[in-house]
Amino acid sequence: MLINADKDVHQYSFSLLSNEQFLSFKEEWDALLTRSDANTLFLTWDWLSVWWAVWSKDLALQLNIIICRDHDGELVGIAPLYRHNGVLIKKFPCVRLAFIGTSVRIGDTVRSEFLDFIVDSKNPISIRRALFKEIYADSTWDEMILADVLTSSATFALCTINNKYKNKTHLRMREKDVGVNICTKGKFSDYLAMLGKNTRNSSFTCRNKLSQAGDLTIITSSDNNKENLALLNRFHLQRWGKKCFDDKATSFHQNMLDNPSTTFQLSFTLMKLNNVPISISYNIFYEKKVFNLQLGFSELENHRLAIGSLNLGFVIEKNFNNNEAEYFDLLLGSGKNIYYKDRYKGKLYNASTLEIIRNPYLRTIFKFYDYFNFGTKESFI
Amino acid sequence: MSHNPSSYYSGSVVINGAETITGYNAARSLVGKGFTIYGLAKNSESIYLKSKIWTKIFVGSFSCEELINVAKKVQSRQRVKSLKPVLMLCQDELVEYVSEHKTLLSNYFLFQIPDAAVVKILLDKTCFHTWAIENDVNVPKSYIASNQRDIKKALKELNFPIAVKPIVRTALWDKKYSNKKLFKLETSPEDITLINDLLNYTERLIFQEWIYGEDSDVYFVLALFGEKEQISICGRKLYQWPPLSGSTAMCTTDIDAEYKEQGLNVLRKAGLSGLGSVEFKKDSKSGKYYITEPTIGRHDYQSYIGTASGVNLSLLYVLDCFGYCYIDSFKQKNAVWIDELNLLRSMSKQAKFKRLSLIKLSYFHKYTFYFANWSFIDPKIGLLYVWQTIKIKLQRLTHIIKSKVKIRC
Numbered sequence: 001m002l003i004n005a006d007k008d009v010h011q012y013s014f015s016l017l018s019n020e021q022f023l024s025f026k027e028e029w030d031a032l033l034t035r036s037d038a039n040t041l042f043l044t045w046d047w048l049s050v051w052w053a054v055w056s057k058d059l060a061l062q063l064n065i066i067i068c069r070d071h072d073g074e075l076v077g078i079a080p081l082y083r084h085n086g087v088l089i090k091k092f093p094c095v096r097l098a099f100i101g102t103s104v105r106i107g108d109t110v111r112s113e114f115l116d117f118i119v120d121s122k123n124p125i126s127i128r129r130a131l132f133k134e135i136y137a138d139s140t141w142d143e144m145i146l147a148d149v150l151t152s153s154a155t156f157a158l159c160t161i162n163n164k165y166k167n168k169t170h171l172r173m174r175e176k177d178v179g180v181n182i183c184t185k186g187k188f189s190d191y192l193a194m195l196g197k198n199t200r201n202s203s204f205t206c207r208n209k210l211s212q213a214g215d216l217t218i219i220t221s222s223d224n225n226k227e228n229l230a231l232l233n234r235f236h237l238q239r240w241g242k243k244c245f246d247d248k249a250t251s252f253h254q255n256m257l258d259n260p261s262t263t264f265q266l267s268f269t270l271m272k273l274n275n276v277p278i279s280i281s282y283n284i285f286y287e288k289k290v291f292n293l294q295l296g297f298s299e300l301e302n303h304r305l306a307i308g309s310l311n312l313g314f315v316i317e318k319n320f321n322n323n324e325a326e327y328f329d330l331l332l333g334s335g336k337n338i339y340y341k342d343r344y345k346g347k348l349y350n351a352s353t354l355e356i357i358r359n360p361y362l363r364t365i366f367k368f369y370d371y372f373n374f375g376t377k378e379s380f381i
Numbered sequence: 382m383s384h385n386p387s388s389y390y391s392g393s394v395v396i397n398g399a400e401t402i403t404g405y406n407a408a409r410s411l412v413g414k415g416f417t418i419y420g421l422a423k424n425s426e427s428i429y430l431k432s433k434i435w436t437k438i439f440v441g442s443f444s445c446e447e448l449i450n451v452a453k454k455v456q457s458r459q460r461v462k463s464l465k466p467v468l469m470l471c472q473d474e475l476v477e478y479v480s481e482h483k484t485l486l487s488n489y490f491l492f493q494i495p496d497a498a499v500v501k502i503l504l505d506k507t508c509f510h511t512w513a514i515e516n517d518v519n520v521p522k523s524y525i526a527s528n529q530r531d532i533k534k535a536l537k538e539l540n541f542p543i544a545v546k547p548i549v550r551t552a553l554w555d556k557k558y559s560n561k562k563l564f565k566l567e568t569s570p571e572d573i574t575l576i577n578d579l580l581n582y583t584e585r586l587i588f589q590e591w592i593y594g595e596d597s598d599v600y601f602v603l604a605l606f607g608e609k610e611q612i613s614i615c616g617r618k619l620y621q622w623p624p625l626s627g628s629t630a631m632c633t634t635d636i637d638a639e640y641k642e643q644g645l646n647v648l649r650k651a652g653l654s655g656l657g658s659v660e661f662k663k664d665s666k667s668g669k670y671y672i673t674e675p676t677i678g679r680h681d682y683q684s685y686i687g688t689a690s691g692v693n694l695s696l697l698y699v700l701d702c703f704g705y706c707y708i709d710s711f712k713q714k715n716a717v718w719i720d721e722l723n724l725l726r727s728m729s730k731q732a733k734f735k736r737l738s739l740i741k742l743s744y745f746h747k748y749t750f751y752f753a754n755w756s757f758i759d760p761k762i763g764l765l766y767v768w769q770t771i772k773i774k775l776q777r778l779t780h781i782i783k784s785k786v787k788i789r790c
Contacts, residue, residue, distance in 0.1 A: 125708055151390075151703075151704070151705045151706065152704050152705065152706050153706055154706050154708060156705070156706055157705075157706040157707045157708050158708070160389045161389075161696075161697075161700070161707045161708075162707060162708045162710055162711075171387075171389070172386035172387065173386050173387075173388065173389055173415075174386065176391050176415075178461050178464070334460075339460050339461050339462070342461055342462060342463035342464070343463075345463075348461065348463065348464060349704075350391070350703075350704075350705070352389070355386075370385065370386045370387040371387070
């Protein structure tokens with residue numbers, strides 16, 4: 001369908017990707033991603049296709065990827081969405097659109113962050129507007145959930161302050177979260193000087209104390225994946241009372257580790273004291289940035305050392321020494337008791353999960369619900 | 382701190398001048414968006430401080446040290462401690478102060494303000510006049526006087542009528558001539574003692590040739606020069622208090638490419654960053670626009686007209702400081718903003734001199750009206766404002782009756 005997306009000169013055509021087309025779309029997808037303003041690990045074809053392969057059947061999801069081409073037929077936009085027939089407020093049937101890589105209101109999967117429409121950065125706003133127009137032209141959906149969208153993204157603006165469809169929808173912020181991105185381009189000594197005394201001690205200086213306590217070994221590798229994933233689960237079970245990866249999530253990561261992607265590299269940094277694992281971090285390197293996906297550690301008896309922080313400190317230091325990596329991203333979310341990530345003096349960023357309700361009945365219910373703040377909870381920020 | 386799903390944003394905003402209409406209106410522009418709003422006030426007397434909009438009011442004179450303490454206290458109430466609050470200014474004196482200590486304060490607050498040199502040019506009427514002439518900006522012919530000899534010279538060189546204004550409105554001036562921004566000299570006075578006397582209340586006076594026109598010939602451009610976008614709206618005053626020389630009593634949105642471009646050019650040339658505005662008066666004889674007053678680095682008295690018209694510059698300023706994305710595609714809606722009491726005063730004064738024309742109000746029957754004190758989101762302030770006004774009137778009446786009774790006795 002050819003539409004006049006903006007009142008300007010831009011004309012785009014749209015089509016939906018079938019399952020088969022999606023599976024063979026890697027090249028075009030990743031090429032557009034590198035040209036886009038949302039070039040992140042979680043939007044790579046590798047990440048999303050594995051996610052789709054692991055969860056789509058179990059969660060009964062249907063692919064709804066909209067691709068947008070300009071008048072020359074060049075791919076300029078992708079809305080990486082799926083469709084799900086579910087219920088809302090336990091009773092109301094609801095057709096939901098959501099980003100592939102997330103499953104808010106549907107089930108538990110791994111968390112994919114900074115999700116967005118993938119659009120050519122030459123024309124990011126008009127393509128996004130055109131994609132939204134195309135999505136709204138489809139009258140069959142009741143609710144759209146755009147999870148963990150960066151608030152600095154034009155998609156966020158087009159859903160909030162620049163929302164053209166606000167009279168036809170009710171927008172809710174399901175979640176607001178903060179992440180930290182540390183620049184590791186400069187000198188490590190300058191970075192250390194910037195940190196607070198406690199953070200410097202707990203994450204870096206105390207490594208010497210730990211090595212005095214026994215034989216300390218730190219290994220970074222992408223081998224022994226099964227054991228490493230199991231170790232992360234064990235540490236999480238001890239600290240949080242539940243595993244960090246359930247069976248499906250383990251199979252998702254296992255799948256990625258077993259079939260190494262050409263676009264990103266996964267690795268584990270394991271700390272052992274006297275040959276006993278005491279902490280492990282799970283990191284992925286993509287486009288000059290290392291994403292810290294998970295961190296697990298055990299408490300040491302007779303030592304008041306922050307083992308998790310020491311592991312993080314080691315990985316950050318390593319990033320400073322790595323010429324290819326320029327950033328270390330601690331991603332969204334907080335610690336068990338406090339928000340510790342801002343101590344690492346990175347750049348803070350905000351992300352929100354947007355819930356756009358279009359069904360008139362559901363819209364009325366949620367407007368009423370939100371007006372009286374029934375859903376009010378402690379703000380994370 | 383609570384998270385309401387209907388509020389899109391988060392973070393803390395600190396607004397100075399919380400005890401004034403300007404500060405209160407700036408805060409009102411941010412209500413319901415998700416921000417935690419704090420106020421800085423010089424005293425704790427004002428009715429505006431009783432609004433539920435404020436999470437907390439800090440009272441003080443606000444030196445650098447005090448401002449840093451405020452930032453630390455605000456941050457300690459957040460879960461993400463290192464998230465700096467946005468500082469929004471509403472008073473010239475703090476604009477000047479913050480611009481001078483920009484580097485230090487930027488470690489504790491997020492804000493956008495031009496450099497101290499730019500602020501000085503635009504805040505000081507003498508500097509602005511010189512700068513305007515150097516930059517081909519249309520300003521009325523003026524003369525600065527700091528002694529009797531200068532005054533004589535100004536009266537000799539300028540054409541009458543002449544407007545006489547203080548360069549800096551001091552506390553002494555405000556005490557002596559509250560609400561009086563300027564004096565109008567129709568003809569050359571035989572006795573200039575009264576004018577010489579003005580120098581007792583301010584160090585320097587500016588003498589300006591009068592621009593002919595009504596209150597409704599005053600136009601303004603409100604602008605935000607953000608990190609990514611430049612957004613502006615145009616407006617026009619309808620009534621001022623005192624008439625012809627005072628603050629806005631009623632204004633409306635207005636679109637005129639000529640003065641909009643002229644205003645934006647001035648702000649661009651001056652090197653604005655953040656909020657700013659320019660006020661023009663259209664000479665009813667020549668049809669030329671003359672710049673009468675620039676405002677820089679802060680929310681203006683009538684800035685709420687932006688919020689009313691759907692171009693919420695205060696919100697956009699905060700979003701820009703926090704790094705939220707927004708796109709300049711706002712459509713300016715027709716709106717009218719009214720400072721209730723000032724409008725009544727202005728209208729009654731004009732009625733007294735048989736200059737009140739109600740016909741011009743009828744043009745705005747399709748416009749949405751917004752008030753400086755009254756709003757459904759915060760009715761308490763509107764009611765307090767009415768009560769305070771009645772109380773003052775009653776006190777004056779009682780005083781008059783008592784003094785008359787005394788005389789009779």
